[in-house]
Amino acid sequence: MKIRNSSDWRDAIPFDTPLRASEAVPGEATRCATCGPSSEVREREELWVVKHRHPNNPAGFVRLYCLAHRPVIATRPEPAAKAPRERRAPRAASSTRVAAPTVPERPAVFCPDCFVEVPATGVCGMCGQRVG
Known part of the structure:
Protein backbone atom coordinates (compact mmCIF):
# COMPACT_ATOMS: atom_id res chain seq x y z
CA MET A 1 0.00 0.00 0.00
CA LEU A 67 0.33 17.69 30.87
CA ALA A 68 0.68 14.45 32.87
CA HIS A 69 1.21 12.34 29.73
CA ARG A 70 3.17 14.79 27.61
CA PRO A 71 6.13 12.82 26.21
CA VAL A 72 9.64 13.91 27.02
CA ILE A 73 11.51 14.08 23.74
CA ALA A 74 15.19 13.23 24.01
CA THR A 75 17.32 15.51 21.89
CA ARG A 76 19.32 13.78 19.25
CA PRO A 77 23.05 14.38 19.51
CA GLU A 78 24.45 16.35 16.63
CA PRO A 79 26.76 14.26 14.46
CA ALA A 80 30.39 15.11 14.98
CA ALA A 81 32.07 16.81 12.08
CA LYS A 82 34.04 14.26 10.15
CA ALA A 83 37.72 14.85 9.69
CA PRO A 84 38.71 15.15 6.05
CA ARG A 85 39.69 11.79 4.65
CA GLU A 86 43.18 11.25 3.45
CA ARG A 87 43.48 10.68 -0.23
CA ARG A 88 44.71 7.24 -1.05
CA ALA A 89 46.93 6.42 -3.93
CA PRO A 90 45.02 4.79 -6.77
CA ARG A 91 45.18 1.04 -6.70
CA ALA A 92 47.08 -0.76 -9.37
CA ALA A 93 44.91 -2.63 -11.82
CA SER A 94 44.41 -6.17 -10.69
CA SER A 95 45.63 -8.87 -13.04
CA THR A 96 42.48 -10.92 -12.36
CA ARG A 97 40.18 -8.38 -13.98
CA VAL A 98 39.40 -8.95 -17.62
CA ALA A 99 38.16 -6.10 -19.77
CA ALA A 100 34.83 -6.72 -21.48
CA PRO A 101 35.15 -7.12 -25.23
CA THR A 102 33.90 -4.18 -27.23
CA VAL A 103 31.49 -4.80 -30.05
CA PRO A 104 31.77 -2.39 -32.95
CA GLU A 105 28.53 -0.57 -33.65
CA ARG A 106 26.76 -1.63 -36.82
CA PRO A 107 26.45 1.15 -39.37
CA ALA A 108 22.91 2.39 -39.92
CA VAL A 109 21.31 0.91 -43.04
CA PHE A 110 18.29 2.64 -44.62
CA CYS A 111 15.64 1.23 -46.94
CA PRO A 112 15.95 2.86 -50.38
CA ASP A 113 12.16 2.94 -50.84
CA CYS A 114 10.85 3.92 -47.34
CA PHE A 115 13.86 5.87 -46.01
CA VAL A 116 13.59 4.22 -42.57
CA GLU A 117 16.40 2.49 -40.70
CA VAL A 118 16.42 -1.26 -41.25
CA PRO A 119 16.91 -3.55 -38.21
CA ALA A 120 19.73 -6.06 -37.96
CA THR A 121 17.61 -8.70 -39.70
CA GLY A 122 18.02 -6.76 -42.95
CA VAL A 123 14.28 -6.73 -43.72
CA CYS A 124 12.50 -3.36 -43.90
CA GLY A 125 9.70 -3.13 -41.35
CA MET A 126 7.59 -0.92 -43.62
CA CYS A 127 7.69 -2.55 -47.02
CA GLY A 128 9.32 -5.94 -46.34
CA GLN A 129 12.16 -5.43 -48.85
CA ARG A 130 15.43 -7.17 -47.99
CA VAL A 131 18.22 -4.61 -47.77
CA GLY A 132 21.76 -5.92 -47.88
Whole structure:
Protein backbone atom coordinates (compact mmCIF):
# COMPACT_ATOMS: atom_id res chain seq x y z
CA MET A 1 0.00 0.00 0.00
CA LYS A 2 1.39 3.38 -0.97
CA ILE A 3 0.52 6.33 1.25
CA ARG A 4 -0.18 9.59 -0.54
CA ASN A 5 0.44 12.84 1.29
CA SER A 6 -1.94 15.73 1.31
CA SER A 7 -1.24 19.20 2.58
CA ASP A 8 -3.01 20.20 5.80
CA TRP A 9 -2.40 21.75 9.23
CA ARG A 10 -0.09 18.91 10.32
CA ASP A 11 2.61 20.03 7.87
CA ALA A 12 3.23 23.15 9.97
CA ILE A 13 4.04 21.14 13.12
CA PRO A 14 7.70 20.14 13.57
CA PHE A 15 8.54 16.52 14.43
CA ASP A 16 9.08 15.50 18.07
CA THR A 17 8.41 18.96 19.49
CA PRO A 18 5.68 19.42 22.15
CA LEU A 19 3.56 22.49 21.36
CA ARG A 20 0.49 23.97 23.03
CA ALA A 21 -2.55 22.53 21.27
CA SER A 22 -4.42 25.83 21.48
CA GLU A 23 -1.68 27.50 19.39
CA ALA A 24 -0.91 24.68 16.96
CA VAL A 25 -4.35 23.15 16.43
CA PRO A 26 -7.22 25.42 17.41
CA GLY A 27 -10.53 23.65 17.74
CA GLU A 28 -12.96 22.01 20.12
CA ALA A 29 -12.18 20.42 23.45
CA THR A 30 -10.91 16.85 23.17
CA ARG A 31 -9.27 14.00 25.10
CA CYS A 32 -5.67 13.01 25.78
CA ALA A 33 -4.45 10.17 23.55
CA THR A 34 -2.94 8.32 26.53
CA CYS A 35 -5.84 8.80 28.97
CA GLY A 36 -8.20 7.10 26.52
CA PRO A 37 -11.81 7.54 25.39
CA SER A 38 -13.28 7.22 28.90
CA SER A 39 -11.31 10.22 30.22
CA GLU A 40 -12.72 13.71 30.65
CA VAL A 41 -12.78 16.17 27.77
CA ARG A 42 -10.16 18.91 28.13
CA GLU A 43 -9.87 22.35 26.62
CA ARG A 44 -7.10 22.90 24.05
CA GLU A 45 -5.24 25.20 26.47
CA GLU A 46 -4.64 22.17 28.75
CA LEU A 47 -3.35 19.88 25.97
CA TRP A 48 -0.05 19.47 24.14
CA VAL A 49 0.32 18.36 20.54
CA VAL A 50 3.28 16.22 19.36
CA LYS A 51 3.97 15.07 15.80
CA HIS A 52 5.67 11.66 15.85
CA ARG A 53 7.63 9.95 13.10
CA HIS A 54 6.03 6.94 11.41
CA PRO A 55 7.98 4.15 9.65
CA ASN A 56 5.60 3.94 6.67
CA ASN A 57 4.24 7.48 6.42
CA PRO A 58 6.74 10.31 5.85
CA ALA A 59 4.17 12.87 7.07
CA GLY A 60 4.12 11.23 10.53
CA PHE A 61 1.15 11.27 12.90
CA VAL A 62 -0.10 13.78 15.48
CA ARG A 63 -1.29 13.02 19.03
CA LEU A 64 -2.75 15.26 21.75
CA TYR A 65 -1.54 14.77 25.34
CA CYS A 66 -2.44 16.20 28.73
CA LEU A 67 0.33 17.69 30.87
CA ALA A 68 0.68 14.45 32.87
CA HIS A 69 1.21 12.34 29.73
CA ARG A 70 3.17 14.79 27.61
CA PRO A 71 6.13 12.82 26.21
CA VAL A 72 9.64 13.91 27.02
CA ILE A 73 11.51 14.08 23.74
CA ALA A 74 15.19 13.23 24.01
CA THR A 75 17.32 15.51 21.89
CA ARG A 76 19.32 13.78 19.25
CA PRO A 77 23.05 14.38 19.51
CA GLU A 78 24.45 16.35 16.63
CA PRO A 79 26.76 14.26 14.46
CA ALA A 80 30.39 15.11 14.98
CA ALA A 81 32.07 16.81 12.08
CA LYS A 82 34.04 14.26 10.15
CA ALA A 83 37.72 14.85 9.69
CA PRO A 84 38.71 15.15 6.05
CA ARG A 85 39.69 11.79 4.65
CA GLU A 86 43.18 11.25 3.45
CA ARG A 87 43.48 10.68 -0.23
CA ARG A 88 44.71 7.24 -1.05
CA ALA A 89 46.93 6.42 -3.93
CA PRO A 90 45.02 4.79 -6.77
CA ARG A 91 45.18 1.04 -6.70
CA ALA A 92 47.08 -0.76 -9.37
CA ALA A 93 44.91 -2.63 -11.82
CA SER A 94 44.41 -6.17 -10.69
CA SER A 95 45.63 -8.87 -13.04
CA THR A 96 42.48 -10.92 -12.36
CA ARG A 97 40.18 -8.38 -13.98
CA VAL A 98 39.40 -8.95 -17.62
CA ALA A 99 38.16 -6.10 -19.77
CA ALA A 100 34.83 -6.72 -21.48
CA PRO A 101 35.15 -7.12 -25.23
CA THR A 102 33.90 -4.18 -27.23
CA VAL A 103 31.49 -4.80 -30.05
CA PRO A 104 31.77 -2.39 -32.95
CA GLU A 105 28.53 -0.57 -33.65
CA ARG A 106 26.76 -1.63 -36.82
CA PRO A 107 26.45 1.15 -39.37
CA ALA A 108 22.91 2.39 -39.92
CA VAL A 109 21.31 0.91 -43.04
CA PHE A 110 18.29 2.64 -44.62
CA CYS A 111 15.64 1.23 -46.94
CA PRO A 112 15.95 2.86 -50.38
CA ASP A 113 12.16 2.94 -50.84
CA CYS A 114 10.85 3.92 -47.34
CA PHE A 115 13.86 5.87 -46.01
CA VAL A 116 13.59 4.22 -42.57
CA GLU A 117 16.40 2.49 -40.70
CA VAL A 118 16.42 -1.26 -41.25
CA PRO A 119 16.91 -3.55 -38.21
CA ALA A 120 19.73 -6.06 -37.96
CA THR A 121 17.61 -8.70 -39.70
CA GLY A 122 18.02 -6.76 -42.95
CA VAL A 123 14.28 -6.73 -43.72
CA CYS A 124 12.50 -3.36 -43.90
CA GLY A 125 9.70 -3.13 -41.35
CA MET A 126 7.59 -0.92 -43.62
CA CYS A 127 7.69 -2.55 -47.02
CA GLY A 128 9.32 -5.94 -46.34
CA GLN A 129 12.16 -5.43 -48.85
CA ARG A 130 15.43 -7.17 -47.99
CA VAL A 131 18.22 -4.61 -47.77
CA GLY A 132 21.76 -5.92 -47.88
